[in-house]
Amino acid sequence: MQEVILLKDGELILKGLNRPQFEHKLFKNIRRVLQNVGDFSIEQAQSIVYVSAENESAFLDIAYKKLQKVFGISAISRACVVEKDMQAIEKAAPLYLEKEAKGARTFKVAAKRADKRFAYKSPEIARKVADAVGEVFPHLEADMKNPELLITVEIRDTAAYIHGNSVPGAGGMPAGSCGRASVLISGGIDSPVASYMMARRGMGITAVHFATPPYTSPRATTKVMQLLKIVSVYSGPIACFVVPFTKLQEQIRANCREEFFTILLRRFMMRASTRIAIAQDCAALITGESIGQVASQTIEAITCTEAASSLPVLRPLIGMDKEEIIRISRRIETYETSILPYEDCCTVFTPRHPRTKPRIEEVEREEARFDFAPLLDEAVQNAEKTVICPE
Amino acid sequence: MTMPITYLDNSATTRVCKEAATAALQAMTEVYGNPSSLHGMGIAAEELMEQSRKKVADALGCEARELVFTSGGTEANNLAVFGAVHAKHRKGNRIVTTAIEHSSVAGPIDVLEKEGFEVVRLRPDNNGMVSEKSLEEAITPSTILVSVMLINNEMGAIQPVESIKSLIHRVGAPALIHIDAVQAFAKYAFSPEALGADLLSVSGHKIHAPKGAGALYVRKGARILPLEAGGGQERNLRPGTQAVPAIAGFGEAAALARKDFPQNRALFQHLRAHLLERLTSLPSIAVNSPEDGAAHILNLSVLGIRSETMLHFLADRNIFVSSGSACSRGAKSYVLAAMNLPDERIDSALRISFSHENTREDIDRFVDAIQEGIKTLTHIK
Numbered sequence: 001m002q003e004v005i006l007l008k009d010g011e012l013i014l015k016g017l018n019r020p021q022f023e024h025k026l027f028k029n030i031r032r033v034l035q036n037v038g039d040f041s042i043e044q045a046q047s048i049v050y051v052s053a054e055n056e057s058a059f060l061d062i063a064y065k066k067l068q069k070v071f072g073i074s075a076i077s078r079a080c081v082v083e084k085d086m087q088a089i090e091k092a093a094p095l096y097l098e099k100e101a102k103g104a105r106t107f108k109v110a111a112k113r114a115d116k117r118f119a120y121k122s123p124e125i126a127r128k129v130a131d132a133v134g135e136v137f138p139h140l141e142a143d144m145k146n147p148e149l150l151i152t153v154e155i156r157d158t159a160a161y162i163h164g165n166s167v168p169g170a171g172g173m174p175a176g177s178c179g180r181a182s183v184l185i186s187g188g189i190d191s192p193v194a195s196y197m198m199a200r201r202g203m204g205i206t207a208v209h210f211a212t213p214p215y216t217s218p219r220a221t222t223k224v225m226q227l228l229k230i231v232s233v234y235s236g237p238i239a240c241f242v243v244p245f246t247k248l249q250e251q252i253r254a255n256c257r258e259e260f261f262t263i264l265l266r267r268f269m270m271r272a273s274t275r276i277a278i279a280q281d282c283a284a285l286i287t288g289e290s291i292g293q294v295a296s297q298t299i300e301a302i303t304c305t306e307a308a309s310s311l312p313v314l315r316p317l318i319g320m321d322k323e324e325i326i327r328i329s330r331r332i333e334t335y336e337t338s339i340l341p342y343e344d345c346c347t348v349f350t351p352r353h354p355r356t357k358p359r360i361e362e363v364e365r366e367e368a369r370f371d372f373a374p375l376l377d378e379a380v381q382n383a384e385k386t387v388i389c390p391e
Numbered sequence: 392m393t394m395p396i397t398y399l400d401n402s403a404t405t406r407v408c409k410e411a412a413t414a415a416l417q418a419m420t421e422v423y424g425n426p427s428s429l430h431g432m433g434i435a436a437e438e439l440m441e442q443s444r445k446k447v448a449d450a451l452g453c454e455a456r457e458l459v460f461t462s463g464g465t466e467a468n469n470l471a472v473f474g475a476v477h478a479k480h481r482k483g484n485r486i487v488t489t490a491i492e493h494s495s496v497a498g499p500i501d502v503l504e505k506e507g508f509e510v511v512r513l514r515p516d517n518n519g520m521v522s523e524k525s526l527e528e529a530i531t532p533s534t535i536l537v538s539v540m541l542i543n544n545e546m547g548a549i550q551p552v553e554s555i556k557s558l559i560h561r562v563g564a565p566a567l568i569h570i571d572a573v574q575a576f577a578k579y580a581f582s583p584e585a586l587g588a589d590l591l592s593v594s595g596h597k598i599h600a601p602k603g604a605g606a607l608y609v610r611k612g613a614r615i616l617p618l619e620a621g622g623g624q625e626r627n628l629r630p631g632t633q634a635v636p637a638i639a640g641f642g643e644a645a646a647l648a649r650k651d652f653p654q655n656r657a658l659f660q661h662l663r664a665h666l667l668e669r670l671t672s673l674p675s676i677a678v679n680s681p682e683d684g685a686a687h688i689l690n691l692s693v694l695g696i697r698s699e700t701m702l703h704f705l706a707d708r709n710i711f712v713s714s715g716s717a718c719s720r721g722a723k724s725y726v727l728a729a730m731n732l733p734d735e736r737i738d739s740a741l742r743i744s745f746s747h748e749n750t751r752e753d754i755d756r757f758v759d760a761i762q763e764g765i766k767t768l769t770h771i772k
Contacts, residue, residue: 061452061584061585062452099553099556102557103556103557103560103561217429222434391445
C-alpha cells in the first residue's frame with residue numbers, strides 16, 4: 001500500500017501575489033529537513049503538499065516526525081493512496097487504519113470529493129466507507145460530533161487518499177521568509193523561547209552570546225550551543241557569535257556604582273549585538289525580556305537598554321507569565337537544557353541591590369566614568385563565530 | 392593445526408569490534424575526564440558520551456535525549472519495570488507480561504507481585520508466540536505496566552508488541568509499555584515509536600560493544616522514577632558517573648550496526664536457511680524456533696542427547712553454542728516449558744545465535760560436529 005504524508009498550508013493561503021515566494025521557502029525548508037531522511041518527492045495541489053517516498057531508503061516515520069517542526073504547515077496526516085474505485089477504497093480503509101481503529105472507541109467518516117467526476121457523492125462515500133470499517137471493527141461506534149477517530153477520504157484528480165486523525169503542524173510562517181534578526185542568548189529559559197517565537201513568524205535567526213571567562217564556565221557556552229541546536233531544528237542554521245566580555249565587565253565593576261552594574265552591562269550587550277546584527281544583515285534584535293521578571297526588566301530598565309540600540313528590539317515574551325514561557329520551553333524541548341545550572345555572564349558581579357527604576361541620565365553619567373569604547377570594539381572584534389546546524 | 396573458533400553464541404554476547412575497542416581505549420587513556428566535571432577534560436568526555444548517545448539513537452530510530460545509559464540490559468529492564476510501576480502505582484495495580492520474559496524482566500515483576508501487585512503472565516502457543524487476543528483479554532483499565540519482549544532470547548519468536556498500544560488506548564488504561572528489545576536491537580528492523588513503546592531496553596555487548604553499557608529508551612513525555620539516588624546524571628534516572636569507555640564503544644558498535652544492517656540481515660537469513668537445510672539430512676533433530684522467528688536465533692534439539700553433553704562435546708571442538716539462555720545455566724528452560732514442548736526436547740535443546748562475523752563454514756563445522764556427536768554420543772546415553 002502506497003503511503004504519503006499530507007501537509008496542509010497554514011497562513012500562506014492568506015497571502016496574495018507574493019504567495020509563491022512563501023511557498024518556495026516552505027518547499028526549500030521541507031527539502032532541507034528531509035535531505036538526510038531519504039529521497040522524497042514533494043508536490044503540491046491546491047493548498048496541500050504531498051510528500052511521498054521515492055524508494056525504500058526513505059523513512060516515512062522519521063519524515064512524519066520531522067515535518068511536525070516545519071513552520072508554515074497547519075496540519076499533517078499520513079494517508080494511503082488508493083485508485084479511485086469505490087470497492088478499492090472500501091477495502092483499503094479498514095486495512096490501512098487497523099491500528100487507529102483498534103485503539104479507538106468511536107469513529108466518523110468524512111469524505112471530500114474534489115474530483116466531481118467520481119461516481120459517488122461525498123455523503124455516499126462516507127457511508128460506504130463507514131460500513132466497511134464498522135464491519136471489520138464491530139467495537140467501533142459512530143459518533144458524529146466528537147469521534148476519537150476521524151477517517152477522511154479525499155477523492156482528488158489523480159487518486160483517492162484515506163487518512164485517520166491529523167496532527168497539528170508547527171504553524172507560523174516558513175522559516176526565513178520574513179527577514180532576519182539577532183537574538184541575545186544567555187542560556188536561560190526565555191531567550192531560546194523568544195528565538196523560537198520569532199522563527200515561527202518566519203524570521204531567520206542569528207545569535208549573540210556573551211562569555212565572561214573565567215567567571216563563567218565553558219559549559220555555559222556549550223549549553224547555549226545545545227539550545228541553539230534545538231532552536232535550529234525549527235529555524236534552520238544559526239550563526240552564533242560568542243563575545244568575550246570579561247574585560248568590559250571588570251571595568252564596569254572597577255569604575256561604576258554597584259546598583260547600576262546590570263543595567264550598564266545590558267546596554268553594552270545591546271551595543272555589541274547591534275553591531276554584529278548590522279554586519280550580519282539583521283533587521284532587528286530579539287530578547288527574551290518579559291516585563292517585571294527581574295530588576296533589569298522593569299519598564300524603566302528596558303527604556304534604558306533600548307536607548308543603546310539603533311535597531312528595533314523585538315520582545316515576543318514581553319507580556320507573558322513565566323509559567324507560559326516554561327510551557328512553550330517544554331514543548332519545544334529547550335527546557336531541560338535551559339535549567340542546567342551554569343553561571344552566565346549576567347549573574348557575574350550581580351549587584352546586591354540593583355536599581356529597579358534607573359533614569360537614563362544617571363545611567364549615562366555612570367557610563368561616562370570610564371572610556372569603555374575601546375573595550376567594546378575589542379570585544380566585538382574578538383567575537384567567535386560558530387554555525388549551528390540542525391541534526 | 393589448531394582448530395578454528397566457531398562462535399555461535401552471539402545472543403549470549405559478542406566479540407567487541409575493533410572500532411568499539413579503539414573508542415573504549417581512547418576513552419580510558421585520553422578522554423578520561425568525568426563527564427560531569429566543569430573543566431575541559433570533563434567537557435570532552437561529555438561530548439564523547441553525547442556523540443555515542445546520538446549514534447545509538449540513530450541506530451535505534453529515536454532521539455538522543457530519549458536514551459538513558461545504563462550498565463546493560465538487566466539494569467535497563469529493572470529501571471523500566473520498577474521505574475514505571477513506582478511512577479504509576481496510584482493509578483492501578485495490574486501488570487501484564489509473558490511467561491517467557493528474560494529473567495531481568497521476570498525477576499523485578501516477581502518482586503512486585505510479592506509487594507502486592509496483580510501479575511498476569513501470558514503463555515505462548517507452541518510456536519512461542521503470545522497472541523494478540525490474550526493481550527486484549529489481559530489488559531484492563533487498572534493495568535499500569537505491560538512488559539513484553541520483542542524477540543525471545545532462547546528461541547527467537549517475535550511477539551506482536553505493536554498491537555499493545557491500541558489495546559491500552561481502547562480500555563483507557565494508564566499503562567506504560569515496556570519492550571525488552573535486547574535481542575532485537577541491530578538484528579531486526581523496528582523503531583520504538585513504530586512499536587508504540589514507552590520504554591525499551593537495549594544492550595551494548597550483544598552488538599559488539601564492550602560489556603558494561605546498555606540503554607533504556609524513555610519516550611519523551613513518559614515518566615518513570617529512578618531506582619537509585621545520587622548525583623543527578625542521566626536526567627536523574629540513572630545517577631552515577633557514566634561508564635564512558637563502554638558507552639564510547641557502544642556508540643561505535645551501533646553506528647556500524649546501522650550502516651551494515653541490510654547486509655547483516657541478509658547474512659542471517661542466508662545462514663539460517665543453510666543451517667536448516669543441512670539439518671534436514673540429520674536424524675533426530677527437532678527445530679524449536681518458530682518458522683517466522685528472528686533470523687539470527689535458532690533453537691533445536693538433538694533428541695536423545697542432553698544439551699550439556701552436546702554443548703561440551705562441541706566445545707571440545709572449539710564450537711560454542713548455548714543450552715537455553717546463558718543466564719539460566721543448568722536450569723531447565725522455562726521458555727521451552729511454557730511452549731508446552733515435551734521434556735525430551737527441552738532437555739536436549741541447543742541455541743545457535745549468529746553475528747555478522749559468522750560464515751557458511753561455521754555452519755558446516757557445527758553441523759558436521761553434531762553429526763559426529765549423534766554417532767558417538769547416542770551410545771553413551
